[in-house]
Amino acid sequence: MVTNEIRTVRRYSRSSGLAVLFSLPGLLLLISVVLAPLITGFYYSLTNSSLISSAPTKFVGLANYKSEVFTAKFGEALRVSLLITFFSILTQLLAGYVIAKVLARSMKGTSFFVSVIMLPMLLTPVAIGMMWSLMLNPDIGAIKWLQSFVGLDINFLSSSGTAMGAIIFLEWWGHLPFVVLVLMAGILNLPKEIIESASIDGANWWQLNLRVIIPMLAPVIAVIVIIRSVNAFRMFDTIFVLTSGGPGNATVNLPFLAYKAAFTYFDTSRASAISVAIVAIVMPVYFIFLKMTKV
Amino acid sequence: MLNINFSKRKVFVTLLSVAMVSSMSVSARAAQEINVFVTVSPSSDALKAMGPGFTAKTGIKVNFITVPTGDVVTKLLLACQTKSSTNDVVQFDSQHVTALASAGCLDEVGLRAAASSEYQDSRIPNQLKAYGTYNGKRLGIPLSTEPYILWYRKDLYAKLGLKVPKTWTEYASNAKKCADAGYFGSAVPYGPAAAAYRIGAMIHNYGGAFFDKTTFQPTFDSVQSKAAIKMAMDLVYTTPASVISGGGAVAVQAMQELDVCQMLNATGWYSILGDAKQSPKVYDKLALADAPHMNGSKETFLFGWLIGINQYSDQKTNAWQFLEYSLGKTNVEAFLKAGAPPTGRVLFGSSQKDLLAKVAPYTAVMDTANKNAIPLYRVPEITEIMDVVNRGLNAMATKQITFDAGIAKLNADVKAIFVKSGKLKG
Numbered sequence: 001m002v003t004n005e006i007r008t009v010r011r012y013s014r015s016s017g018l019a020v021l022f023s024l025p026g027l028l029l030l031i032s033v034v035l036a037p038l039i040t041g042f043y044y045s046l047t048n049s050s051l052i053s054s055a056p057t058k059f060v061g062l063a064n065y066k067s068e069v070f071t072a073k074f075g076e077a078l079r080v081s082l083l084i085t086f087f088s089i090l091t092q093l094l095a096g097y098v099i100a101k102v103l104a105r106s107m108k109g110t111s112f113f114v115s116v117i118m119l120p121m122l123l124t125p126v127a128i129g130m131m132w133s134l135m136l137n138p139d140i141g142a143i144k145w146l147q148s149f150v151g152l153d154i155n156f157l158s159s160s161g162t163a164m165g166a167i168i169f170l171e172w173w174g175h176l177p178f179v180v181l182v183l184m185a186g187i188l189n190l191p192k193e194i195i196e197s198a199s200i201d202g203a204n205w206w207q208l209n210l211r212v213i214i215p216m217l218a219p220v221i222a223v224i225v226i227i228r229s230v231n232a233f234r235m236f237d238t239i240f241v242l243t244s245g246g247p248g249n250a251t252v253n254l255p256f257l258a259y260k261a262a263f264t265y266f267d268t269s270r271a272s273a274i275s276v277a278i279v280a281i282v283m284p285v286y287f288i289f290l291k292m293t294k295v
Numbered sequence: 296m297l298n299i300n301f302s303k304r305k306v307f308v309t310l311l312s313v314a315m316v317s318s319m320s321v322s323a324r325a326a327q328e329i330n331v332f333v334t335v336s337p338s339s340d341a342l343k344a345m346g347p348g349f350t351a352k353t354g355i356k357v358n359f360i361t362v363p364t365g366d367v368v369t370k371l372l373l374a375c376q377t378k379s380s381t382n383d384v385v386q387f388d389s390q391h392v393t394a395l396a397s398a399g400c401l402d403e404v405g406l407r408a409a410a411s412s413e414y415q416d417s418r419i420p421n422q423l424k425a426y427g428t429y430n431g432k433r434l435g436i437p438l439s440t441e442p443y444i445l446w447y448r449k450d451l452y453a454k455l456g457l458k459v460p461k462t463w464t465e466y467a468s469n470a471k472k473c474a475d476a477g478y479f480g481s482a483v484p485y486g487p488a489a490a491a492y493r494i495g496a497m498i499h500n501y502g503g504a505f506f507d508k509t510t511f512q513p514t515f516d517s518v519q520s521k522a523a524i525k526m527a528m529d530l531v532y533t534t535p536a537s538v539i540s541g542g543g544a545v546a547v548q549a550m551q552e553l554d555v556c557q558m559l560n561a562t563g564w565y566s567i568l569g570d571a572k573q574s575p576k577v578y579d580k581l582a583l584a585d586a587p588h589m590n591g592s593k594e595t596f597l598f599g600w601l602i603g604i605n606q607y608s609d610q611k612t613n614a615w616q617f618l619e620y621s622l623g624k625t626n627v628e629a630f631l632k633a634g635a636p637p638t639g640r641v642l643f644g645s646s647q648k649d650l651l652a653k654v655a656p657y658t659a660v661m662d663t664a665n666k667n668a669i670p671l672y673r674v675p676e677i678t679e680i681m682d683v684v685n686r687g688l689n690a691m692a693t694k695q696i697t698f699d700a701g702i703a704k705l706n707a708d709v710k711a712i713f714v715k716s717g718k719l720k721g
Contacts (some may be wrong), residue, residue: 034325050399051373051394052395052397052398053397053398067715137537138535139537139552140542140552158536158539233477241538244488246486246540248690249538249694263369264679265679266369266394
C-alpha cells in the first residue's frame with residue numbers, strides 16, 4: 001500500500017516535472033515579451049536615458065515622474081483618455097445592445113446584416129483613421145458633401161469638442177462589431193424559459209429588458225467593459241492618423257503623450273515614466289473588474 | 296503508444312544547442328558589401344539606380360534597406376544605441392542632424408568630401424554645407440535640397456491681375472483679393488505637426504526668432520515675431536479648412552483639388568504638383584517664385600534629405616566610395632536622369648544645366664533660397680521645441696486660444712523646455 005503510494009507520488013512528481021519542462025517555452029516567452037519589457041520600462045523611468053544622448057545613463061530616482069506624471073499636461077491627457085473610454089464604451093453598449101437584440105431574432109437577411117456590421121472589425125485602426133480622415137476632410141470629404149444637404153458646414157477637426165467627438169465616434173464605430181458579437185452570443189445563450197415566464201407574468205418591454213435580460217447579461221457586459229476599457233484607454237493609432245493630437249493638444253491622450261516623449265523628443269526615460277503611470281492606472285481597474293466578475 | 300524517455304542530460308544538451316544556434320544567427324557580412332539605409336523618396340530611387348553601376352565598377356555589392364519615412368530617425372537612433380554596424384550609408388532628414396549628432400551616430404563625412412576630387416566639394420554652396428553641420432562637424436552631405444518657395448496659380452493671378460509678391464504684405468494683399476473673388480488666398484499649413492516650420496520661416500523673414508541663441512530666452516513676444524505670427528493668423532480666414540488642421544501634404548492636396556491662389560511650400564513637392572498624372576488640374580497652371588520676405592530679411596529654413604556614414608560602420612571607406620560614385624562629378628547627369636531632385640550642387644556645362652532645367656525647372660528659385668538659407672536651430676531640444684510651437688500656433692489658428700494667450704504660451708512652453716534641460720533657470 002505504502003509502496004504504491006510512493007510510486008504514485010514519484011510518477012506524479014515526474015509528470016509534473018515534465019509539465020514544468022513543457023511549459024518552460026511558454027513561460028520564457030511570457031517573461032520575455034511581458035515581464036521583461038515592463039521591468040525594463042520601469043528601470044528606464046528611473047534613469048535619464050535618452051536616444052539622443054551618448055552620455056552614460058544615470059539613476060535619477062523619481063525625477064521623471066515629477067516632471068512628466070504629476071503635471072497639468074499629464075492630467076489633461078488623462079482626462080482625454082477617460083473621456084474617450086467612457087463615452088465610446090457607453091455608446092457602444094447602448095447601440096450594441098439594440099443591434100444585438102435585433103440580430104438575435106431569426107429573421108430573413110440576418111446573416112447579411114451581421115456580415116455588414118462586422119466589416120469595421122476587419123479593418124486596422126490605421127486604415128480606419130486614414131479612411132475617416134479623407135471622409136472628414138472639410139474641403140473635399142464625403143461628410144462635407146453630406147452636410148451640404150442640410151445646410152451645415154462643420155469642420156470636425158478644427159475645434160476641441162468636435163475633434164474629440166470624431167475620435168470617440170471612430171472608436172465607437174471601429175469596435176461596435178465586437179460589442180454586438182459578444183452581446184448577441186450572450187443573448188442567444190440566455191435561458192428562454194425565464195424570459196417567457198417574465199412575459200407571461202406581465203412584464204412589459206422595459207421591465208423585461210431592464211430587470212430580466214440585462215441583469216442576466218451582466219457577466220457578458222462586464223467582460224466587454226473590461227476588454228474595451230483597457231483597449232480604449234490605450235488607443236493611439238486613430239489619434240495619430242486623424243488629429244495628431246490636435247487642435248493644439250486637445251486630443252492628446254496618455255499613449256500619445258508617451259509616444260511624443262519617446263519618438264518625437266527621443267526621451268526614453270520620460271516616455272517610460274508615462275507608460276509606467278498608464279500601467280499603474282489601468283491595472284487596478286482591471287483587477288477590480290476581475291474580482292467583481294470572478295472571470 | 297509512443298514512449299518518450301526524457302533524460303535530464305538529453306534535455307539539457309538540446310536546450311544548449313538551441314541557445315547556441317540562436318546566438319550564432321548574426322551572420323558575418325562579406326568584406327566587399329555595403330548596406331545603404333534609405334527611405335521612400337525620389338532621391339533614394341535614384342541611389343538605387345546607381346547601385347548596379349557601382350558594383351560593376353568596384354565589385355562592392357550594394358544592399359538597400361528601405362524604411363518608412365516616419366521611422367528613419369528612430370531606427371537610426373536605436374541602431375546607434377546598440378552601436379550597430381549594419382547600416383553603412385544612411386539617409387536622414389536634415390532636421391534630425393542635431394538628434395543624430397547628439398547621439399554620436401554619424402561619421403564626419405565632411406573631411407572625406409573636402410578631400411575628394413571626384414565629389415568636388417567646392418561646388419556645394421556654404422549654406423548647404425552648414426545644414427549638414429553640427430558643432431563644427433559636417434555629418435551629412437546634401438542628397439536633396441528643398442527650401443520653401445512661393446507656389447502660385449498663374450491662371451488665377453492673371454485673372455485677378457495680381458503680381459508675384461515680393462513681401463509678405465504683398466502676399467497677404469494678394470490673398471485678400473483672391474478671397475474677395477471667391478478663391479482661397481493661401482495654403483500655409485497650420486496643423487499640429489506642421490505650423491512651426493513655415494510660420495517659423497516667416498518669423499525669420501520679419502527679423503524675429505524662436506529664441507535668443509545665446510541666452511535661450513524665448514522671443515515670440517518680440518515685435519518682429521509677433522508681427523509675423525499676426526500676419527500668419529490673419530491669413531487663416533482665406534485658407535482651406537483642411538490646411539488649417541493639416542500639414543505640407545494636405546496643402547499640396549488643396550492646391551491639387553481646390554482653387555488656391557498661392558502657398559509657401561518646399562520645392563520637393565514639384566515631383567507631385569508638376570506631374571500631369573498626379574496633378575492633372577493644376578500641373579500646367581502652377582508657377583514658382585522666390586519666397587516672400589520682409590524688412591529686407593530673406594532668411595529661410597533649408598530642408599531636404601542628407602546622406603552620411605554610420606559612425607559604427609566597418610565599411611566606411613567603401614561607403615564613401617558609393618557616395619562619391621553616386622553624388623560625384625562623373626555621374627551628375629546619370630543621377631538626375633535616374634529621377635533625383637537636385638542636390639543643390641552648382642553645375643557646370645550646358646548639358647548638365649539643360650538636364651537640370653528639364654527635371655527641376657525651379658532651380659533658379661531654389662538657388663536664391665539656398666543663398667538665404669539657415670539651418671533649423673541646432674540645439675538638442677529642437678524636436679520638442681518644434682512640437683510645442685506647432686501645437687501653440689495650431690491652437691491659435693483654430694481659435695482654441697487668443698493671439699495674446701498664444702504668444703504667452705509659446706514663450707512659456709519653450710522656456711519650460713530650456714529650464715528642464717538646464718539652459719535656463721526656472
